[in-house]
Each structure stands twice: as C-alpha cells, then as structure tokens.
Amino acid sequence: MIEIKIIEKPISINKIKEIAANQFGEMVKFVVDVEKEIIAIGGDLHADEEAILIENGSNQNDLWGINYYLEKPKEETVEFDSMINIRPSQNNRSRDVENDQIKKTIIKIVEKLINNE
DSSP states (O other): OOOOEEEOSOEEHHHHHHHHHTTTSSEEEEEEETTTTEEEEOOSSHHHHHHHHHHTTOOGGGEEEEEEESSSOGGGSEEOOOGGGOBGGGTBOSSSOOOHHHHHHHHHHHHHHEEOO
C-alpha cells in the first residue's frame, strides 16, 4: 500500500525520486494547499491526496492538483492537470488551474518545499 505524505517542511528531491520510482517513474502527483502552504504526495490519484488533506483540516477550495516531473527542465516540472481542479463554483472549468495568481502561488509553494540540491 502506498503511503500519502503531507509535506510541511522542505523535502529533498531524492526523496521525491524514491516516491516516484514506486509509482509513475519520472512523475509524481501532488495536491497543493495554497492556504496552508503544504503538499500531499504519494497517492495514485489526486483525489486520494485531496481526501487526506481534507481529513487533516484543509479546505477543498484551497486544494489544487498538479503533476511534478523530475526529469524536465525547471520551467516544465509543474503540470497543472487534475480532475480535482474542475470547479465551476470557483470559475475553474477545466483540469488546468485557470487563475494565474493561484498558479504562481502553487509554484512558489513547490519551490519552497522541494529542495532540488
């Protein structure tokens, strides 16, 4: 069984690679809480990670699913593509994150919590 982890402090890229090796290889799924500035990682589905964050007090409106690619250039590591992002009530009608400010916040959180050195 795969364990979903909540990342609140910086984690090494090597740890992310270990998680990826047991799942999708060069990619891992993240759900980012833009309010608490934390990430859930390790689920087969973004919905699994979303559920864990909600169980731990996150608000669903603050949660966004992304894919993180380990082998791509820095500007291409984050892909905004998840079923949990489809939220007509928040004017987000696609799997993408349509709000540029939310995208910038997500990237900032990922860069803060994923130590690439």
